Amino acid sequence: DIQMTQSPSSLSASVGDRVTITCRASQSISRYLNWYQQKPGKAPKLLIYAASSLQSGVPSRFSGSGSGTDFTLTISSLQPEDFATYYCQQSYSTPPFTFGPGTKVDIK
Amino acid sequence: QVQLQESGPGLVKPSETLSLTCTISGGSISSYYWSWIRQPAGKGLEWIGRIYSSGSTNYNPSLKSRLTMSIDTSKNQFSLKLSSVTAADTAVYYCARGEIVEVPAAIRLYYYYYMDVWGKGTTVTVSS
Numbered sequence: 500d501i502q503m504t505q506s507p508s509s510l511s512a513s514v515g516d517r518v519t520i521t522c523r524a525s526q527s528i529s530r531y532l533n534w535y536q537q538k539p540g541k542a543p544k545l546l547i548y549a550a551s552s553l554q555s556g557v558p559s560r561f562s563g564s565g566s567g568t569d570f571t572l573t574i575s576s577l578q579p580e581d582f583a584t585y586y587c588q589q590s591y592s593t594p595p596f597t598f599g600p601g602t603k604v605d606i607k
Numbered sequence: 608q609v610q611l612q613e614s615g616p617g618l619v620k621p622s623e624t625l626s627l628t629c630t631i632s633g634g635s636i637s638s639y640y641w642s643w644i645r646q647p648a649g650k651g652l653e654w655i656g657r658i659y660s661s662g663s664t665n666y667n668p669s670l671k672s673r674l675t676m677s678i679d680t681s682k683n684q685f686s687l688k689l690s691s692v693t694a695a696d697t698a699v700y701y702c703a704r705g706e707i708v709e710v711p712a713a714i715r716l717y718y719y720y721y722m723d724v725w726g727k728g729t730t731v732t733v734s735s
Contacts, residue, residue, distance in 0.1 A: 531719060542726060543644075543725060595656075596720070597654060599651075601652075
């Protein structure tokens with residue numbers, strides 16, 4: 500199975516900050532990488548697919564980049580509703596489509 | 608818009624079979640992948656498996672020996688059965704819709720899979 504790691508595991512930031520979360524795959528996954536946002540007690544929400552394609556309805560302050568093994572999710576100006584946990588997920592080749600362990604973004 | 612709703616027992620005894628159903632409303636079950644994902648309390652997400660509207664399945668190898676997924680297109684429902692459960696199977700179980708999108712790049716097309724519609728989740732506890 501392809502293993503996914505994320506860094507940092509948690510971070511504290513202020514409204515208006517630029518936030519960057521990194522995801523790394525244990526082998527090359529081209530651009531088969533999705534990002535999800537999960538708020539406490541809620542289901543995950545798709546933000547980004549194919550490494551950098553913004554899901555419909557997601558604010559443009561969210562962006563994704565990367566290919567191969569290293570990927571980044573960036574929030575250009577953190578808003579109050581963005582405090583949540585973010586997960587990457589690989590969808591390369593054969594399942595299982597593993598998730599990263601998550602990055603919790605909370606208020607500084 | 609499309610909505611998913613998980614249903615099933617909230618409590619299952621050890622060694623028994625966990626059975627959940629996901630009902631789709633506001634959209635068709637056809638031509639999509641339908642997945643199950645679970646999340647133990649305070650932990651991360653685990654992809655369990657998926658079933659296509661045709662009935663073909665992909666399972667997580669770590670669960671494959673205990674897992675069965677099925678689909679009923681006439682009822683717009685799909686289901687999960689996980690046998691011989693233990694406390695380690697206690698989690699919130701989510702159902703989700705999976706889609707493959709075609710993205711052009713350079714001279715070829717790439718096909719990317721993601722899960723874009725999720726149910727609210729249902730808590731299943733394994734305990735005697």
